[in-house]
Amino acid sequence: MTTMLPRPDLESDARVKAVFDDIRATRNTDFINNMWRWLAFDPALLERTWTEVKAVIGKPSSIDPLTKEMIYIAVSVANNCTYCVHSHTAAARAKGLTGEQYGELLAIIGLAGKTNQLATAMQIPVDPAFDASQQG
Amino acid sequence: MTTMLPRPDLESDARVKAVFDDIRATRNTDFINNMWRWLAFDPALLERTWTEVKAVIGKPSSIDPLTKEMIYIAVSVANNCTYCVHSHTAAARAKGLTGEQYGELLAIIGLAGKTNQLATAMQIPVDPAFDASQQG
Amino acid sequence: MTTMLPRPDLESDARVKAVFDDIRATRNTDFINNMWRWLAFDPALLERTWTEVKAVIGKPSSIDPLTKEMIYIAVSVANNCTYCVHSHTAAARAKGLTGEQYGELLAIIGLAGKTNQLATAMQIPVDPAFDASQQG
Amino acid sequence: MTTMLPRPDLESDARVKAVFDDIRATRNTDFINNMWRWLAFDPALLERTWTEVKAVIGKPSSIDPLTKEMIYIAVSVANNCTYCVHSHTAAARAKGLTGEQYGELLAIIGLAGKTNQLATAMQIPVDPAFDASQQG
Amino acid sequence: MTTMLPRPDLESDARVKAVFDDIRATRNTDFINNMWRWLAFDPALLERTWTEVKAVIGKPSSIDPLTKEMIYIAVSVANNCTYCVHSHTAAARAKGLTGEQYGELLAIIGLAGKTNQLATAMQIPVDPAFDASQQG
Amino acid sequence: MTTMLPRPDLESDARVKAVFDDIRATRNTDFINNMWRWLAFDPALLERTWTEVKAVIGKPSSIDPLTKEMIYIAVSVANNCTYCVHSHTAAARAKGLTGEQYGELLAIIGLAGKTNQLATAMQIPVDPAFDASQQG
Numbered sequence: 001m002t003t004m005l006p007r008p009d010l011e012s013d014a015r016v017k018a019v020f021d022d023i024r025a026t027r028n029t030d031f032i033n034n035m036w037r038w039l040a041f042d043p044a045l046l047e048r049t050w051t052e053v054k055a056v057i058g059k060p061s062s063i064d065p066l067t068k069e070m071i072y073i074a075v076s077v078a079n080n081c082t083y084c085v086h087s088h089t090a091a092a093r094a095k096g097l098t099g100e101q102y103g104e105l106l107a108i109i110g111l112a113g114k115t116n117q118l119a120t121a122m123q124i125p126v127d128p129a130f131d132a133s134q135q136g
Numbered sequence: 137m138t139t140m141l142p143r144p145d146l147e148s149d150a151r152v153k154a155v156f157d158d159i160r161a162t163r164n165t166d167f168i169n170n171m172w173r174w175l176a177f178d179p180a181l182l183e184r185t186w187t188e189v190k191a192v193i194g195k196p197s198s199i200d201p202l203t204k205e206m207i208y209i210a211v212s213v214a215n216n217c218t219y220c221v222h223s224h225t226a227a228a229r230a231k232g233l234t235g236e237q238y239g240e241l242l243a244i245i246g247l248a249g250k251t252n253q254l255a256t257a258m259q260i261p262v263d264p265a266f267d268a269s270q271q272g
Numbered sequence: 273m274t275t276m277l278p279r280p281d282l283e284s285d286a287r288v289k290a291v292f293d294d295i296r297a298t299r300n301t302d303f304i305n306n307m308w309r310w311l312a313f314d315p316a317l318l319e320r321t322w323t324e325v326k327a328v329i330g331k332p333s334s335i336d337p338l339t340k341e342m343i344y345i346a347v348s349v350a351n352n353c354t355y356c357v358h359s360h361t362a363a364a365r366a367k368g369l370t371g372e373q374y375g376e377l378l379a380i381i382g383l384a385g386k387t388n389q390l391a392t393a394m395q396i397p398v399d400p401a402f403d404a405s406q407q408g
Numbered sequence: 409m410t411t412m413l414p415r416p417d418l419e420s421d422a423r424v425k426a427v428f429d430d431i432r433a434t435r436n437t438d439f440i441n442n443m444w445r446w447l448a449f450d451p452a453l454l455e456r457t458w459t460e461v462k463a464v465i466g467k468p469s470s471i472d473p474l475t476k477e478m479i480y481i482a483v484s485v486a487n488n489c490t491y492c493v494h495s496h497t498a499a500a501r502a503k504g505l506t507g508e509q510y511g512e513l514l515a516i517i518g519l520a521g522k523t524n525q526l527a528t529a530m531q532i533p534v535d536p537a538f539d540a541s542q543q544g
Numbered sequence: 545m546t547t548m549l550p551r552p553d554l555e556s557d558a559r560v561k562a563v564f565d566d567i568r569a570t571r572n573t574d575f576i577n578n579m580w581r582w583l584a585f586d587p588a589l590l591e592r593t594w595t596e597v598k599a600v601i602g603k604p605s606s607i608d609p610l611t612k613e614m615i616y617i618a619v620s621v622a623n624n625c626t627y628c629v630h631s632h633t634a635a636a637r638a639k640g641l642t643g644e645q646y647g648e649l650l651a652i653i654g655l656a657g658k659t660n661q662l663a664t665a666m667q668i669p670v671d672p673a674f675d676a677s678q679q680g
Numbered sequence: 681m682t683t684m685l686p687r688p689d690l691e692s693d694a695r696v697k698a699v700f701d702d703i704r705a706t707r708n709t710d711f712i713n714n715m716w717r718w719l720a721f722d723p724a725l726l727e728r729t730w731t732e733v734k735a736v737i738g739k740p741s742s743i744d745p746l747t748k749e750m751i752y753i754a755v756s757v758a759n760n761c762t763y764c765v766h767s768h769t770a771a772a773r774a775k776g777l778t779g780e781q782y783g784e785l786l787a788i789i790g791l792a793g794k795t796n797q798l799a800t801a802m803q804i805p806v807d808p809a810f811d812a813s814q815q816g
Contacts, residue, residue: 042375078214103586117521178511239722314647350758450783486622661793
């Protein structure tokens with residue numbers, strides 16, 4: 001089920017075609033996943049989102065590609081985004097996530113989910129040692 | 137503000153003292169942060185939580201210590217746990233998080249927050265290519 | 273999948289029938305969507321919920337009907353309620369939501385999702401200028 | 409910090425005074441907690457909310473008063489409502505919550521937070537045995 | 545859809561078999577629900593999670609078994625875990641949840657969802673009377 | 681409390697100064713709120729975020745400025761972002777939000793919070809009439 005359906009002829013829009021061409025070239029595949037096909041109904045939103053994904057995820061940087069995907073999975077699980085959990089778990093596997101790492105990733109996400117609730121339930125005061133505004 | 141206050145003499149309970157001693161020995165510091173002091177009112181809960189933290193976060197494994205903290209921050213931000221965001225950002229810094237990495241971590245968390253909402257808003261169907269149950 | 277099934281003869285209960293009759297009369301349609309059919313197992317809960325929906329959404333007021341639906345969609349996306357995202361997107365379309373407005377609505381929801389995470393991640397202090405208790 | 413301040417003379421509004429009088433009579437105390445003082449700027453919203461609280465929480469029913477407060481705490485923790493965690497933990501204590509029960513409540517909330525994340529992360533399919541629509 | 549599939553021969557792993565045997569013995573049934581079958585890919589995570597579930601949910605304690613399930617449902621709804629809502633609603637029914645109690649449980653969860661949002665929207669200050677650190 | 685502090689001389693960085701100058705010119709005020717001062721530690725993240733805010737919120741479009749702020753508040757409340765609730769409630773007031781509209785906005789957000797939980801708790805199936813993929 002979905003709240004909208006993409007038009008069949010998405011790439012008849014020149015702005016959409018330009019983004020899709022760039023996705024294909026950047027990823028070296030003909031596969032355009034549904035995220036981009038659904039966003040295409042609003043070409044400005046599509047362009048901005050793809051540009052940001054390329055800037056944040058697509059470039060060599062101080063965080064390695066697999067770690068980026070693990071962080072993306074962690075946020076998507078906590079925000080409960082079904083689509084994103086699926087797409088980024090697939091992406092992490094494509095970038096080399098092993099079964100052992102997947103088990104550890106789940107263990108960290110699960111433990112964080114638990115301690116998040118415990119700290120919120122008791123409204124534990126933040127230790128002054130953790131507060132940047134108290135540091136010299 | 138908090139929903140409860142730890143007793144002043146926490147370590148008069150032998151089970152609490154044993155956990156605190158292990159925290160001090162494991163971390164090589166006298167500092168016991170508030171999470172453990174608040175959990176101490178229920179020694180069984182304290183023991184189980186510390187044992188799990190040691191198993192998941194405290195051991196050399198297939199995910200490196202800094203990456204573990206970045207994943208923990210990501211979940212804590214998405215779950216909106218003030219205490220945990222503070223404590224794990226401090227821990228990440230202690231494990232070497234640079235300003236450049238922090239900026240990238242924020243960029244990934246922010247982008248994930250955005251695309252999570254977009255995918256949920258449109259209820260985008262999961263591509264069959266991402267579904268493990270459709271794979272050979 | 274669902275956790276419960278409505279009885280086949282819901283309207284044999286007089287309280288349920290009265291609410292359903294009012295829904296049909298208010299909306300000028302015979303269609304009773306599943307929200308009301310599922311709530312009907314507890315007539316008091318059904319009555320309270322429908323009365324509140326009529327008071328909050330169903331009356332002319334200082335916020336126009338389409339804006340109300342956009343706000344409802346925004347909350348439902350952030351809370352990740354699949355049923356509510358579907359039902360209120362359909363309602364917004366019935367009240368005239370255009371494709372252009374839908375694109376903008378998604379852009380705002382997505383941007384808010386991103387800046388919400390950024391502000392939480394850095395635990396940005398609220399500017400005194402925004403705090404009502406500091407104002408003259 | 410707050411986004412608004414109640415007027416000093418809240419009870420000069422007859423509808424507000426009537427609700428506050430009913431709160432005092434129902435609870436047998438002069439203390440009106442901030443939730444009601446803040447809602448008073450919109451008397452219709454105040455009336456509807458108090459009426460619902462009385463119907464759901466304030467009447468003898470098939471769930472005992474302390475259990476109701478534990479459920480309220482559980483939702484408030486998962487939704488991360490600071491005000492509500494504080495007010496309902498205080499209410500649970502007033503209704504007899506023991507330290508032992510508080511520890512167990514936290515343990516359940518924490519465990520649920522963890523298994524919620526694990527099930528979402530793996531997108532575990534619901535067992536047909538749990539689906540009401542599959543049952544005879 | 546799921547992000548992973550359990551291997552067909554899960555119990556060929558001795559650690560998995562030991563946990564599954566204990567689940568069958570503890571629950572007095574041959575039925576192993578999907579949560580455990582999915583976790584089995586990481587035997588350490590499976591063992592830790594089952595041990596915690598037994599300690600928190602499976603033992604006689606100061607909170608009765610049905611109340612534990614109602615609290616578990618409440619957290620799972622607020623965290624939006626489809627799998628967990630289904631499995632714990634089924635468990636609550638197996639432990640005697642009546643239709644009347646289910647209606648009340650929903651009413652409390654719904655009301656808490658509403659007042660959580662109201663308190664957060666107005667950023668209502670916590671009454672000093674609720675703050676443990678202000679108490680004598 | 682905060683996880684980081686902005687450097688005192690933020691505008692000595694030319695990219696930061698250019699964004700801050702544009703914020704001042706666009707908003708016709710010298711006031712730079714903390715969101716921008718905190719993001720400034722990573723000039724690329726600052727630039728991307730401000731550019732997106734200008735494109736989504738700052739331009740005349742098919743959704744009027746006050747409605748945009750109400751949608752922003754709705755998402756921020758549901759995501760529980762203290763900073764964002766404060767800053768966008770202040771922005772909505774600056775754009776003319778009346779007390780009557782604020783009361784209605786809260787009523788919609790609260791009602792949505794409630795029905796979101798009810799629909800999730802019962803896992804209500806989406807009516808085929810709401811599903812775009814079923815439409816002709």
